[in-house]
Amino acid sequence: MTTPIWAKHAHEPDAAHADAMAFMSRDDVRLDRELFVYDIRATRAHVRGLRAIGLLKPDEADAIDDTLGELDGAFHNGTFILDERFEDGHSAIESYLVERLGDTGKRVHLGRSRNDQVAVALRLYMLDVLDTAKRSLIDAGRAAIGLARRHERTPMPGYTHLQRAVPSTVGLWMGSFAESFADAASLCALTRRWIDACPLGTAAGYGVNLPLARDRVAEDLGFDRLQINPMAAQASRGRVEHQVLAALWQAMQEVRRLAWDLSIFSTQEFGFVTLGPAFVTGSSIMPNKKNPDMAELLRASAAAVGGALAEIQQIVALPSGYHRDLQCTKAPLIRAAGVTLEALRHVPPLIETCTLHTGRMKDAIDRAMLATDRAVRLSTEGVPFRDAYRRAAEEIGDATGTADASGSIDARVSLGGCANLGLDLIEDRLRTI
Numbered sequence: 001m002t003t004p005i006w007a008k009h010a011h012e013p014d015a016a017h018a019d020a021m022a023f024m025s026r027d028d029v030r031l032d033r034e035l036f037v038y039d040i041r042a043t044r045a046h047v048r049g050l051r052a053i054g055l056l057k058p059d060e061a062d063a064i065d066d067t068l069g070e071l072d073g074a075f076h077n078g079t080f081i082l083d084e085r086f087e088d089g090h091s092a093i094e095s096y097l098v099e100r101l102g103d104t105g106k107r108v109h110l111g112r113s114r115n116d117q118v119a120v121a122l123r124l125y126m127l128d129v130l131d132t133a134k135r136s137l138i139d140a141g142r143a144a145i146g147l148a149r150r151h152e153r154t155p156m157p158g159y160t161h162l163q164r165a166v167p168s169t170v171g172l173w174m175g176s177f178a179e180s181f182a183d184a185a186s187l188c189a190l191t192r193r194w195i196d197a198c199p200l201g202t203a204a205g206y207g208v209n210l211p212l213a214r215d216r217v218a219e220d221l222g223f224d225r226l227q228i229n230p231m232a233a234q235a236s237r238g239r240v241e242h243q244v245l246a247a248l249w250q251a252m253q254e255v256r257r258l259a260w261d262l263s264i265f266s267t268q269e270f271g272f273v274t275l276g277p278a279f280v281t282g283s284s285i286m287p288n289k290k291n292p293d294m295a296e297l298l299r300a301s302a303a304a305v306g307g308a309l310a311e312i313q314q315i316v317a318l319p320s321g322y323h324r325d326l327q328c329t330k331a332p333l334i335r336a337a338g339v340t341l342e343a344l345r346h347v348p349p350l351i352e353t354c355t356l357h358t359g360r361m362k363d364a365i366d367r368a369m370l371a372t373d374r375a376v377r378l379s380t381e382g383v384p385f386r387d388a389y390r391r392a393a394e395e396i397g398d399a400t401g402t403a404d405a406s407g408s409i410d411a412r413v414s415l416g417g418c419a420n421l422g423l424d425l426i427e428d429r430l431r432t433i
């Protein structure tokens with residue numbers, strides 16, 4: 001590793017030191033690859049801020065900015081590799097500048113600490129994650145609306161406790177995912193607003209003895225507001241990450257519900273759905289198998305987010321001030337965000353390529369499933385509901401044979417019911433989140 005930026009003298013780390021350093025850095029520098037472009041962007045804004053208050057001369061600021069632009073390009077095209085030579089991404093930026101610009105490069109860290117440097121890079125990263133998740137969720141909602149519209153009145157059983165309950169439709173089933181994905185997308189948007197505050201300029205957590213142009217730098221980076229109090233800014237580290245993952249967890253619960261439904265409905269026992277060929281795999285031994293692996297892996301992806309939430313929750317229980325523990329919130333955040341964004345990408349094609357076996361769905365609605373309608377109908381004719389319930393149970397509570405569910409479906413006219421799904425309203429929401 002190159003000499004740490006915090007070393008007071010040039011020194012040669014001995015083996016024990018190197019071993020301890022490796023533990024303390026762990027996978028930090030590799031994780032910083034995810035944050036590097038944001039760190040460079042925030043560093044450029046910091047440099048413009050220093051120039052604005054006269055602490056960098058225009059030619060110095062320009063030279064640093066040009067060199068950072070060059071680093072950004074080199075990182076993108078792979079000629080600069082962020083690896084274990086550096087303690088972290090922040091050190092790599094400074095070394096790159098010092099190597100190329102000498103003393104001018106050494107000026108870049110004036111007025112900031114790695115504590116606010118990492119915090120701002122993480123904020124920018126999380127804002128992008130939320131935006132991408134939101135877009136994917138809207139796409140998933142649209143795919144669900146599409147299937148709902150194609151099968152608006154196609155009957156299928158509605159289940160509670162996984163037991164046949166009342167007649168339902170594919171429109172209702174898929175409309176539910178459209179609305180739930182809209183809810184998850186709007187939670188991403190709300191969370192985005194909640195975290196849209198700039199910690200840069202809070203330094204190590206106590207500010208610095210400089211008139212930093214904090215407002216200007218925050219605006220330059222596109223933030224909506226500042227994190228004002230430096231200690232509060234530090235205290236929010238990890239907790240902001242937790243809230244971002246909480247929003248992604250909501251999204252992944254919907255993915256998990258969809259994955260569950262599709263894996264159950266594609267069993268031979270149900271036979272309601274055949275998944276698209278790209279989303280199933282075969283067995284190495286059983287030639288007859290078609291397994292819903294994509295649905296199952298999407299389901300398991302939700303676990304990565306739940307696990308990351310728990311891990312971060314354990315780490316952030318800390319007193320005031322920066323603690324190195326906080327570094328350990330990066331791995332769960334980056335892993336869970338990556339898993340979520342990957343998973344969400346596959347949801348729209350998974351929905352779009354499903355084949356529905358409408359005959360099987362229709363045949364699975366038995367006459368006993370009309371008992372609730374019967375009880376309600378009798379009540380509207382004056383029988384008290386509890387008596388109507390008992391009469392319906394006697395009449396058809398155990399009835400077998402396939403029912404004609406169309407009357408039941410057409411009668412569900414209140415908003416949200418099978419005959420009045422409100423798909424336009426849900427679509428409007430998807431458009432305006």
Ligand code: ARG
Nearest residue numbers: 028088114115118324326327
């Ligand atoms: N890798 C560190 C982290 O993620 C960067 C900040 C280091 N600050 C420090 N005081 N050691 O927290």
